[in-house]
Amino acid sequence: MAKPKVALYWAASCGGCDVAVLDTNEKILDIANIVDIVFWPIAIDFKYHHVEAMEDGSIDLCLFNGAIRTSEHERIAKLLRAKSKVMVAFGACACFGGIPALANFTNRAEIFARAYVEAPSNANTNSTFPQTLSSVNGHKLELPEFFDTVLTLAQVVDVEYFIPGCPPPVDIILKVVELFATGQMPPVGAVIASDKTLCDECERIKEDKKITKIYRPHEIIPDPKKCLLEQGIICCGPATRGGCGQRCIQANMPCRGCFGPPPGIIDQGAKLVSAIASIYQGNEEKEIAKMVAEVLDPAGTFYRFGLADSMLKRKRLQHS
Ligand code: SF4
Ligand code: SF4
Ligand code: SF4
DSSP, X not given: OOOOEEEEEESBOOSHHHHHHHTTTTHHHHHHHHSEEEEOTTTSOOOXXXXXXXXXXXXXXXXXXXXXXXXXXXXXXHHHHHHEEEEEEESHHHHHOTGGGGGGGSOHHHHHHIIIIISXXXXXXXXXXXXXXXXXXXXXXXXXXXXXEEEOGGGTSOOSEEEOSSSOOHHHHHHHHHHHHTTOOOSTTOBSSOSSBHHHHOOSBOOOOOBSOOBOGGXXXXXXXXXXXGGTBOOOGGGSBOXXXXXXXXXXXXXXXXXXXXXXXXXXXXXXXXXXXXXXXXXXXXXXXXXXXXXXXXXXXXXXXXXXXXXXXXOOOTTO
């Protein structure tokens, strides 16, 4: 019997999601035994025209990592969607926008100005910016368009499954391959992780303690048995889906929220703000202002992985 055909692709990605697949170590050989990898830019030299030549629907499973930042990402997402029976948003960037979507707090004009003109290492007195079309010595050069706003994969094409994580843990990757190979995938639309919050899975002692101060992780050595949030360290556990094996909590570090919002929560950042507000002791305006000031990067703390998928989606800027 023919092996299922699998494609893997990276869009606006750091490469970590692809490395997570390689982190299956010797089990990658088991994966290669049960599926036929037909496209994987990081590892195998296939070109886009090879994918274009495939029949529509001829790829059984596409694991797509990275957010949609450029017209190339959008084009390949649509191409792989057409060629694939099952499309999976693989990793926090594809699912929620992830770290690249923090750029939605600014826009293309500001990013280009910073990157190509204002950065101290630049010598760009003519304020030259990349163009989508240019001509050099009679040769036409084309670059993808850099979008103003970073999008999630599902904001561009239909997606059957979501595998969260930055990157997804190896045990979930192996489980998905096994479920797929044995025809046991969950109902379409499923997030392949836990249906509980991370707090529900966390075994640290919770004492319903109120906090009076926010600490950054390097400012305090937390008790490894007690809830980090109740020790004043912002931990995204109350607003994050479980299933990662509590990777950060086990290392005595707070959760950053890479598994996205738990079921029923549409805005991870808003949920986290409300969870922190509920354990903060102090009702006076001065006390609240003090605590808010202690969160040095509120946007990055509350929307580190989920801005593109949040109710905000992006910061509203003049002219954007
Ligand atoms: S989810 Fe994390 S590991 Fe994967 S591409 Fe995004 S930043 Fe990298
Ligand atoms: S806030 Fe963090 S440390 Fe506290 S119970 Fe939740 S996951 Fe555990
Ligand atoms: S503890 Fe939070 S940030 Fe760390 S891996 Fe799990 S979900 Fe991601």
